[in-house]
Amino acid sequence: MTEIYETQPERTDLPLVVMPAVLDAMVEPIKAQFPALENIARVRMFEEFTSDETVIAERTQGGDALLVGGYHISDDLLRTLGEQHIRCIVFCGTGVASYINLDLARELNIRICNAEHYGDNSVAEHTFALMLELARCAGSLDTNVKAGGWAWKGGDGLQLAGRKLGIIGLGGIGVTVATIARAFGMKVSAWSSHVPAEHFERSGATPVADLNELIADSDIVSVHLPLSSATAGIITADHLEHLKPGTLFINTARSEVIEKGALLARLQRGDIHAALDVFDHEPLTAEDPICHVPGIVLTPHVGWRTDGAFKELTRQMIACLVAFYHGEHYNTVIAER
The missing domain is CATH 3.40.50.720 (NAD(P)-binding Rossmann-like Domain)
Incomplete structure (x- = not known):
């Protein structure tokens, strides 16, 4: 009862x-x-x-x-x-x-x-948990060692220091992510409309007016846009075409800010890596195509839960x-x- x-x-x-x-x-x-x-x-x-x-x-x-x-x-x-x-x-x-x-x-x-x-701090911290998992594969390494393995065949890790982080959306979470990234020694840029200039000043992020330019010039792209009628589908398939091979793509915001189907299609080409905490349909099932993208890291919309x-x-x-x-x-x- x-x-x-x-x-x-x-x-x-x-x-x-x-x-x-x-x-x-x-x-x-x-x-x-x-x-x-x-x-x-x-x-x-x-x-x-x-x-x-x-x-x-x-x-x-x-x-x-x-x-x-x-x-x-x-x-x-x-x-x-x-x-x-x-x-x-x-x-x-x-x-x-x-x-x-x-x-x-x-x-x-x-x-x-x-x-x-x-959840500004919580989601920002989860963003870095995902980023570090993509960069250093700690979860996979743990599984490998516990299974008796020692030599790692997944390739060497990526150093975050010195890499370019492009933030899409510089609200409270985006500002917090930028602050953490700078502590890691990363170079931070951001595209964001309708936020005070103070957000850029406080975060230390370099403003970029063109979203394609931000995406093309970034080693890591992290999405932090709120969902509204103005932002739904604002990241299009054309924007995702500007992701260069090897880019890490992270979304802890809302899946709906990306044009429907565009991210899955881009990921299925296999030349970028992604970590996602949000999805078009929640909860996911094991049959969902996103679950079968090689090298992807998925968490069940828990970035805010601390x-x-x-x-x-x-x-x-x-x-x-x-x-x-x-x-x-x-x-x-x-x-x-």
Whole structure:
């Protein structure tokens, strides 16, 4: 039987916040934030993860705000939530456009909130974990040694110091990646639109106005664009043609910022290496063609998942609710009318 955690259950005069599904790693961090809702709203959290929309709809009945983490909300479920008088949905992440139809939420007059910059360090660190795996193959070497091997036939490692890193998107994560890269002794350039000049100054990255030029001149390309209507598909097949043989390509942002099918087609030519944490369809299956690209490194969209990120993420999620019930705004993506 699913355990249900409730705060202030006797305060039926207060509005109800429902968290119908929760990732195991979020349970304790978000419980630590619930006191901020004392005398503002009560919470009902189901301590089990599910993406079953029928179950989610059943569990949200009676609530007027929803905490969401780790699953998509289809248009049908969103309409059901609107019929149940859910007025605010708070996501445990930044790129909510990947998880919900924002235009429909606006039409249904539901406030949508997210969390910002909670995972800048976590995702940047994971980017370097992937980069180092491509460069030094520590995971494969570990497997080889444990199997009794010693001589490594996979080729020598790549030294990062002195190599050119091209960053696509210089927001909070991109700036953090650039800072780490400079500590490694790398030469850092970046292409990014609509970010303050201060981002380039703070990161030490050299601005490059043309994306093709950035890609062609880089030994390593790392993607850090947020997903929006403006960035969807912004990296095209033509851009990827400018990757020179031997380039390392890393994406810990969103797969949708790359033209659909373009990256797989480029990787299947076998002259570049890639490490990816995000995909067109999640979770991947073993039959997915991306899993069969030689030398590729794949992780299951975990770049953001660290203890520090969960702490800041859950703080922001509850801050969104406090602002909502006070008639204020905090990390509002879609405002109700």
